[in-house]
Amino acid sequence: MRILLAHSQHSARGGADKVMEQEQELLREAGHEARQYVAADAGSTGQPAWRQAADAVWNNAAYRALRQEIRSFRPDVLHVHTPFPVLSPAAFRAASAEGIPAVTTVHSYRYSCIAGTLRRDGRICEDCVGSQWKTSGLRHGCYHGRAASAAMTTSLVLHHRSGTFKNDVSRFLTLTEFARAVLVRDGIPADRVVVKPNFVEDPGHPVDYARRDPIALFAGRLVPEKGITTLLEAWRGARGSGARLVIVGDGPLREVVERAAGDDPSIDFRGWQTPEEVGALQARSRLTVVCSEWYEGQPLVLLDALAHGTPLVVSDLDNLSSSVLAAGAGLSFRTGDPGSLGEALSAVLGDPGHAAAMGSRARDLYLRAHTPSAILADLERIYGEVIAESHP
Known part of the structure; x- marks a missing residue:
């Protein structure tokens, strides 16, 4: 054609x-x-x-x-x-x-x-x-x-x-x-x-979930509509899991994230990273969080998570949650609600067996629809x- x-x-x-x-x-x-x-x-x-x-x-x-x-x-x-x-x-x-x-x-x-x-x-x-x-x-x-x-x-x-x-x-x-x-x-x-x-391109067979680092990954622009302040507040209730919150990105709220990372050693702020560096983090993370507070189209970070077999925690807005929940590839939370987000993060980080199953289904969704x-x-x-x- x-x-x-x-x-x-x-x-x-x-x-x-x-x-x-x-x-x-x-x-x-x-x-x-x-x-x-x-x-x-x-x-x-x-x-x-x-x-x-x-x-x-x-x-x-x-x-x-x-x-x-x-x-x-x-x-x-x-x-x-x-x-x-x-x-x-x-x-x-x-x-x-x-x-x-x-x-x-x-x-x-x-x-x-x-x-x-x-x-x-x-x-x-x-x-x-x-x-x-x-x-x-x-x-x-x-x-x-x-x-x-x-x-x-x-x-x-x-x-x-x-x-x-x-x-x-x-x-x-x-x-x-x-x-x-x-x-x-x-x-x-x-x-x-x-x-x-x-x-997104296929990164290859996912890293076994049991071998992954205790990381919750956020990758995106540091702007209000991405829900970054909701995530920082939510993390206070989820950090007892012993995991780290790794934040990748840049934008107007950079100083807010830097202050949070300075006050909390479990928050690791990386700033802007290359796509290859983000992919390496995806491969090692136990979950990826997409906490947008608007009807975002189809974030690349979500597709990357599916490709790496990484379970997702997503806002309950239909554009983000419908396919993830239908596939059993992650959990949702009430958009803009730090308490609800903290519970979802803790649920994934605290149950490696269930999280691994969600990660496997995430990979299946990628192979079915996003290759x-x-x-x-x-x-x-x-x-x-x-x-x-x-x-x-």
Whole structure:
């Protein structure tokens, strides 16, 4: 197959960039022709703010350029990773105009929430999910202030109501069942939304659980929404297990973590680490904690834990807990509740036999759903379906 991958470039690289590059390499290794089309961030090209706002609604230059790229490359399918804010939904119309199907990976909640996070003022917010006009996001200026919010709101409302998302996108690929449900609540036809998770490379056979160090691992940005302060408070009730809490990451709350580590010798703060160093820690840890307090997409640290056969302790938000609990790969706790988190940590650290069984099931979940070969099969199946549907 020939696949054109399209993406909106942002000023800073993010997870979507990495996912697109990984999937492009995966497709090429399998013998498919995969090419990238990347639309540059308008701010980096010196365009005025009004032009950037207008482009979020309909980027005519990107529409024409993408149609030309399709004519040149002649792909079987267009796979858009991030249409907002640079490409705009005009990317989907470009595919339709050239007679090829389009699919898109939904890396955030942007189709339902102009901020893309379902979070406002430090709390989860679903005010705009299922709302025709997205007025709450506009009223609160959720996307970089009022002016930019007006442009993004206009884009979402226009393309929802004009049928772009229903008629010009053959499949929406979400990372989790929770994200799929959010899209369906917002009016996207259920048969157009499929779960296609991310993958990580296989680190090999996990270290035997009995040989692991007594480590509870947290790896992530040190920001409030990651739940790091909840974890530090929870650890006071769990540290009696004789385990260490190893914290990897950097961010605005670094000083808070440094002070906690200075006061408590059972907290080991490592700062930023390379992916290889984090992987080595995953392999030796007895549990990984993902205590996010927002609807995070699919954290890499969670997939790494599954790959290493490391049991998980996760927030009870559906996007994080549903697959972990269904597989028996870990425990959940009440989001933002230090006491509940402390109990979950103690339960895993205090019962090595049960923890080892959860770790084995974590590895099974990885092998079933998150290996490169599993994701390649998902992509090939989805592409094949939409290509067949476009040529009845």
